[in-house]
Amino acid sequence: MPCFDKKLEGSRDDFFDSDYKTRDVDCVITTDELVHLLEDEGPYQVKGGFAELEADDVQLDARFWNVSSDGQQLVRVVDTGGSGGYLEAVYRYAAKELFGIDLQGAALEYTRPGRRNRDLLEVQLKAPSSSAASAAANDGNDTNKKSKSKPLLRFARAYGFRNIQNIVRKMKQGKCPYDYVEIMACPSGCMNGGGQIRSDDARVMARRALVDSVQQAYLSLPSDSSAGGASQLASIRAVYSDWIGDVPGSDAAVRELHTQFHDVAAASDSDDPQDVVEQKKEDADVAVTADTKPITLAW
Numbered sequence: 001m002p003c004f005d006k007k008l009e010g011s012r013d014d015f016f017d018s019d020y021k022t023r024d025v026d027c028v029i030t031t032d033e034l035v036h037l038l039e040d041e042g043p044y045q046v047k048g049g050f051a052e053l054e055a056d057d058v059q060l061d062a063r064f065w066n067v068s069s070d071g072q073q074l075v076r077v078v079d080t081g082g083s084g085g086y087l088e089a090v091y092r093y094a095a096k097e098l099f100g101i102d103l104q105g106a107a108l109e110y111t112r113p114g115r116r117n118r119d120l121l122e123v124q125l126k127a128p129s130s131s132a133a134s135a136a137a138n139d140g141n142d143t144n145k146k147s148k149s150k151p152l153l154r155f156a157r158a159y160g161f162r163n164i165q166n167i168v169r170k171m172k173q174g175k176c177p178y179d180y181v182e183i184m185a186c187p188s189g190c191m192n193g194g195g196q197i198r199s200d201d202a203r204v205m206a207r208r209a210l211v212d213s214v215q216q217a218y219l220s221l222p223s224d225s226s227a228g229g230a231s232q233l234a235s236i237r238a239v240y241s242d243w244i245g246d247v248p249g250s251d252a253a254v255r256e257l258h259t260q261f262h263d264v265a266a267a268s269d270s271d272d273p274q275d276v277v278e279q280k281k282e283d284a285d286v287a288v289t290a291d292t293k294p295i296t297l298a299w
Contacts, residue, residue, distance in 0.1 A: 002031045002193035003186075014261055030195025075222050083159075083189035087123075087182040091155050094179075095125050099152050110157075119159040119187050120166075122178070124151035155180045160187035191215055 009015075010025035017024065029037070088108060095101040110121040156178045158167050164183055170176040186192050192211045199210040246252040 001028055002190055002196035004030065004194040005185075006195075012261070014259055030193075032195050032197050035197055083182075083184050083191065087155055087157055087180065090180055091123065091125070091153065094153055099125070099127075101125065101128065101152075117163070119189075120156065120163045122154060122156040124155075125153035126151055153180075154178050155182075157182045157184075157189075159184040159189045161185060191218075 007028045007030075010023070010028045015024040016022075091108065092103045095103050108123045110123050112118070113120055113122055154177055156167075158164055158181055164185070167176060167178075167181055167183070184190060186194070188208070188211045191214050192207075196214075197210075199206045201207075240246065240248060240253065244250070244253050244256055
């Protein structure tokens with residue numbers, strides 16, 4: 001993982017099984033740490049260095065990797081970015097269920113509300129052209145014009161604390177225009193996490209160029225739908241049928257697959273560094289009051 005916070009998350013008591021006295025997560029290794037493991041002297045060293053590692057040197061296991069149906073190549077699960085958020089999945093599902101618009105296989109068109117802000121992107125679902133034309137033909141009053149121009153759905157990706165603070169401020173003022181916001185603390189998302197491999201060049205443009213190259217490398221992989229998505233879906237169904245023994249969303253599935261987080265002590269009441277970090281995260285959370293526009297925040 002390119003994220004240091006995953007180490008804190010994996011060490012939480014919520015992921016400890018008191019019955020078996022085991023942890024759900026044994027160890028979290030960042031991408032930067034992985035490179036050092038493979039390059040330094042030791043049992044994991046790659047002859048010739050990490051740069052010489054070939055795809056044929058690694059045997060892919062479909063149970064733990066996103067791989068094609070033949071098990072020969074990695075595939076990407078999400079089509080935009082490597083943060084692994086649910087924005088696209090929720091957006092496509094909402095379009096289909098709420099408005100009968102099928103977006104499967106269609107690339108979403110993101111726009112920047114601020115031209116210089118690369119970490120705030122939004123996507124809007126507009127009414128089909130035929131419906132809009134019909135509405136305009138029925139009546140040309142201002143109400144219909146507003147209805148015609150208003151998007152059916154408006155989702156956003158807000159990365160970095162500056163954008164998060166702006167979203168929170170708009171929510172408090174009841175002026176947030178979005179139905180769903182995907183939030184990542186790191187600018188550029190998980191691709192630029194604290195544990196990510198760093199550029200030797202400390203300049204901002206160099207760091208951005210490295211993140212962009214990682215992004216392009218990820219997007220160069222074949223998509224899940226074109227390279228074995230059906231096989232992966234079958235394996236997911238097998239988890240429910242063979243292990244859970246019930247359907248998604250059932251009590252058994254929630255018990256085995258869902259996590260409930262407990263409240264952590266305030267920073268002033270604890271010297272534990274983990275509690276301090278968790279408290280900072282909680283301080284950034286927002287309680288949406290009844291008179292605030294309903295909105296989903298995905299952190």
